[in-house]
Amino acid sequence: MASRHVVAAADEIPPGGRKIVNVRGRQIGVFNLGGEFFALINVCPHQGAKLCEGAILSQLVSDGPGDYRLERQGEMIRCPWHCWEFDIRTGQSWCEPNDVKAKTYNVTVEPGGTLAKGPFKAETLAVAVERDYVIVEM
Amino acid sequence: MSASEAMARAASTVGAIDCDLHPAVPNAQALMPYMDEYWREHMLRRGLDSENYDLMAFPPAAPINVRPDWKPQTGLPGSSLAVLQAQALDPLGVSFAICNVLHGAQAVMSEDLSAALCRGVNNWVAGELLDRDPRLRASILVPQHSGELAAEEIERLAGDKRFVQVLMLAMAELPPGRRQMWPIYRAAEKHGLPIGLHAGSTFRHPLSAAGWGSTLLEDYVSYAQGMSAALNSLLVEGVFQKFPDLKVVLIESGVTWLPASMWRVNKTWRGVRSEVPWLNRLPADIIRERVRLTAQPLDAMDGEALGRVLDQLGSDDMLLFASDYPHWHYDGSDPVPPGIPPAMLKKMMVDNPRATYSRL
Amino acid sequence: MNVTLRETRIDSPGRQYMGFVDCDVHPFFRTPADFDPWLSAKWREHRVTVGNRSRQPLHKGSLYPRMSPGNGMRMDAWPSAGGPPGSDLTMMQEQLLDLYDVRYGLLAPLVGGAAAERNLEFAAAMAHAVNEWQAAVFCDPDPRLKASVQITIEDEDAAIAEIEKRAGDARFAQVNIPPRGLEPLGRRRYRKILAACAANGLPISLHLGGTSGHASTGGGWPSYYHEEHPSYVQTMQTLVISLTTEGVFDEVPDLKVVMVEGGFAWWPSLAWRLDKTWKRMRAEAPLKMAPSEYMRRHFWVTTQPMEEPERPEDMLQTIEWIGPDRVMFSTDYPHWDQDDPRYAFKVKLPDDWARLIYRENALSLYRLD
Numbered sequence: 001m002a003s004r005h006v007v008a009a010a011d012e013i014p015p016g017g018r019k020i021v022n023v024r025g026r027q028i029g030v031f032n033l034g035g036e037f038f039a040l041i042n043v044c045p046h047q048g049a050k051l052c053e054g055a056i057l058s059q060l061v062s063d064g065p066g067d068y069r070l071e072r073q074g075e076m077i078r079c080p081w082h083c084w085e086f087d088i089r090t091g092q093s094w095c096e097p098n099d100v101k102a103k104t105y106n107v108t109v110e111p112g113g114t115l116a117k118g119p120f121k122a123e124t125l126a127v128a129v130e131r132d133y134v135i136v137e138m
Numbered sequence: 139m140s141a142s143e144a145m146a147r148a149a150s151t152v153g154a155i156d157c158d159l160h161p162a163v164p165n166a167q168a169l170m171p172y173m174d175e176y177w178r179e180h181m182l183r184r185g186l187d188s189e190n191y192d193l194m195a196f197p198p199a200a201p202i203n204v205r206p207d208w209k210p211q212t213g214l215p216g217s218s219l220a221v222l223q224a225q226a227l228d229p230l231g232v233s234f235a236i237c238n239v240l241h242g243a244q245a246v247m248s249e250d251l252s253a254a255l256c257r258g259v260n261n262w263v264a265g266e267l268l269d270r271d272p273r274l275r276a277s278i279l280v281p282q283h284s285g286e287l288a289a290e291e292i293e294r295l296a297g298d299k300r301f302v303q304v305l306m307l308a309m310a311e312l313p314p315g316r317r318q319m320w321p322i323y324r325a326a327e328k329h330g331l332p333i334g335l336h337a338g339s340t341f342r343h344p345l346s347a348a349g350w351g352s353t354l355l356e357d358y359v360s361y362a363q364g365m366s367a368a369l370n371s372l373l374v375e376g377v378f379q380k381f382p383d384l385k386v387v388l389i390e391s392g393v394t395w396l397p398a399s400m401w402r403v404n405k406t407w408r409g410v411r412s413e414v415p416w417l418n419r420l421p422a423d424i425i426r427e428r429v430r431l432t433a434q435p436l437d438a439m440d441g442e443a444l445g446r447v448l449d450q451l452g453s454d455d456m457l458l459f460a461s462d463y464p465h466w467h468y469d470g471s472d473p474v475p476p477g478i479p480p481a482m483l484k485k486m487m488v489d490n491p492r493a494t495y496s497r498l
Numbered sequence: 499m500n501v502t503l504r505e506t507r508i509d510s511p512g513r514q515y516m517g518f519v520d521c522d523v524h525p526f527f528r529t530p531a532d533f534d535p536w537l538s539a540k541w542r543e544h545r546v547t548v549g550n551r552s553r554q555p556l557h558k559g560s561l562y563p564r565m566s567p568g569n570g571m572r573m574d575a576w577p578s579a580g581g582p583p584g585s586d587l588t589m590m591q592e593q594l595l596d597l598y599d600v601r602y603g604l605l606a607p608l609v610g611g612a613a614a615e616r617n618l619e620f621a622a623a624m625a626h627a628v629n630e631w632q633a634a635v636f637c638d639p640d641p642r643l644k645a646s647v648q649i650t651i652e653d654e655d656a657a658i659a660e661i662e663k664r665a666g667d668a669r670f671a672q673v674n675i676p677p678r679g680l681e682p683l684g685r686r687r688y689r690k691i692l693a694a695c696a697a698n699g700l701p702i703s704l705h706l707g708g709t710s711g712h713a714s715t716g717g718g719w720p721s722y723y724h725e726e727h728p729s730y731v732q733t734m735q736t737l738v739i740s741l742t743t744e745g746v747f748d749e750v751p752d753l754k755v756v757m758v759e760g761g762f763a764w765w766p767s768l769a770w771r772l773d774k775t776w777k778r779m780r781a782e783a784p785l786k787m788a789p790s791e792y793m794r795r796h797f798w799v800t801t802q803p804m805e806e807p808e809r810p811e812d813m814l815q816t817i818e819w820i821g822p823d824r825v826m827f828s829t830d831y832p833h834w835d836q837d838d839p840r841y842a843f844k845v846k847l848p849d850d851w852a853r854l855i856y857r858e859n860a861l862s863l864y865r866l867d
Binding site: 450 | 682683709710712719720721722724727729732736761766770773775779780781806807809812816834
Binding site: 061062064065067068082083084094095096 | 379412
C-alpha cells in the first residue's frame, strides 16, 4: 500500500527548479515543470549515478542533418555521468523510451489545511495550514 | 563438380549471385579506345597510356590478391574474360556476378583526370565484359573525390541497367558521410543503385591516426578498421536519414568486426547523440536495415567462432554471397566457409543479393 | 534491447568488485602553474609565453569537444573548492578510492602536453615535470596511486633517460606512450625505447586519444565527436597490428603492452583477421608465431568504456575469446564515460574471472603487493 509523503512546500521549488528529497531511505528528485510537479528516483538505470542532479535541458529534435531545434525546454534531465537523457515527466530514456526508464513517483500538491486531516508522513517538514505542499506517493 | 563434392559443400553456388568479382583492366592502353579524343590525347602527351593504374592498396600480384592456382602466366589476374569464366563463373555456376574493378582512376589527384579515367573504365567494362557475358553485372566506378563529377558519371550510366551499384573505396580524402559527398548518394538513390564501399584506400591519409605502417599485411588488416570508420561516418552524418532509400554494401570488409563496432557505436550514441540530433534511432538498427556485407573474406578462427559472431549481427538479411575472385581467401572450389548459421546461409546466396540490388 | 538496463540494481549490488585495482585514473592539475616547481626558469617562461604546440589548429580547445563541460568530465566530480575534476585528491578518495576500497589506482596523466608537443626540449621538460608532479601530489600522499612515466617518444635519448630515472621507484608502475604517434609503434625507430621499458621491468601503457596531426581515420577527418570517439579504438588496433607484425616481441621478448580505454570487444575479430592475412602474407613478416599468439602473450586490455553487447551474455563469449587473464578493470575516473565497478558489466562474471579482472591480473602484471 503506497504511503503519502510530504516532501516540500510547493513554493520551495520554483518552476524550472528541483529538490532532492529522502523518502523511506530513497533519494527522489522532485521537479517543477511550469507549475506541474514530477518525481524521479535519483538513480540512473544505466550505472547508478545520481541522475536527478544532472543538467536540466531541452529536448533536441531534428528533421534531418543540419536541422537543429529545441522543444519542451527544461523538461529533460541528463545524467551527470554518461549524458543519457531522460524525460522528467515519464522517466523514459530519450534513446530507448520503451526499454530504459528511471522510476517515477506520483506527485500531488495539496493545501496544508487538507493535509492536516491525514493520513500522510512529514518526516522533516512541519505542515502549516496556509501553505501548499508537494506530496510524493511511494 | 561431382555429386559428392556438391554434398560436402556448405551451400551450393549454382544459381547464386556473386556480389564481388574483380576483373582487371589489362593496362591503360586498353582504355584508350574507350576515352574521348581530348583525354586520349592527354594520355598520350603525358605518356599515361603506359601507366598501369594499379592501386597501392591492392598490388595485383600479392598473395592475398591472387590465389596461386589462379595466377596467370602473363598479365594481370582477372584481365582475361575467358580465364575468369573458366576459373570463377563456370565452376561456381553462378547466375550473376557483379564486377568491381579496383582501379587507380579513383585515386588520381586531378578530379577531371579521375573522372575521365573512370568513364574509360566503365565504358571498357560495358564493352569488354557486360556485352560479352550475360551473367556479368557491374559497379559504376566514380571519381569519388568529387561529389559533383561522381554524380555526373552515375547519371551518364544510369540508363544501362547492367550497372547495378556505385563503387567507392572506403578510405579517401573525406569520410564518406561528409556533405560534399552527398551528390553521389542523391544520384545513386534516385536510380536504385546501392553504394558499394570497397575495402581499401586512395591513400590520402595514413590508415589511422597512428601513422603509416610498414607492410601490405598491416594495411590489409587495417582495411577492416577503415570500413568501421566509413560506416560510422555515414551513420553519424545522417546519410541514412537524408537518403531513406539508399543501401550501402560493405565489400571485402572481413565482416566479423561489425558486432563489436555496433555495440560501440550504440554506446556512444546513447551519450553523444545530442551532438547529431538527426540520428534518432539506435545505430545498430539502422545498420541492420540499410547495410549489407559481402561474405568473403569472413574473418574467424574456425566455423564455430564464425557462427557465433555472425549470430551477433542479429539479422539474416545482411550477408551477400561473394567469391572475391581472384583474391585468395579460400582454396579448392568452395567459396562458402563452414559455420554460417543455416538461416543466414539460405538467404545469402540469392535472396539477399536480389533484395539489395534492385536492378538484378 | 539491453534488458538488464531496466533494473535499478542499486539495492542489490554484487560485491565482486570490492578492493579492485583501477587501471585508469586521471589526475589533473588545478592550474598549469602546478608544474612550475619542476620546470626550469626557461621552460616556465616558455610555458606562459608560447605554451604547448601540438599538430592541431586550436591552441587549447579540443577539435572534438565532448558533450559535458571540462571537455568531458563527470559532472558530479567538480571540487567545491575549485579546480577541475581529478585535481582534488580528497575528492578522488571520496568518490573512488575509499568508496570501493580500491587496492591500487594506476594514474594516466594526460596532462602537460608532452605527448604531442612539437618542441622536443619543451616536451622532455614537461614529461619530467609531470612525473615529479604525479609522485609528489598524488602518489606520496596516497600510496595506493601508482604513476605512469611520461616520456616524449620523438626524443629517444630523453625518453630513455626518463625511463631509467624512474626504474626501481615503486611509485611508478608503467610507461605511458601516446597511441597516436607520428608512426605506428612497431616501426624500428621506437624499438630502443620499447627495449628500455622492458629492460627496466615497466609495461607500456597505451592510453587512447591524443593528436598526431594525422587524420583520425584512414578516410580523413570526421566532423563529430560521435565519430572521433570510436576512431580512437581503430588507432589502438593499428598498434596491435604494428607491434605484432613488425616482430617487436621477437626482439624484445619481455615487452608487455596495456591497451587503456580502448574497450576490448574488437580483439577477437582482429586476432582472427591478423592470423588469416598473415598466412597469406607471411613472407612480409617472418614471425616466430602467429600474430594472435603475440597478442595472447604480450597484450592486456582495460575494460572501460565497457562495450555493452545487445545481448549482455555475449560479453562472456568475448572475454573467453580474449582470455580472462588479459582483461583488467578500469573506471576512467573522472571522465564523463567512466565506468562504475558495480554496474559496468551487465552480466555476472564467473567468480574466478571476476577475481582476475578486478584484481589479480593487474597485481601480477604490475608486480604490486
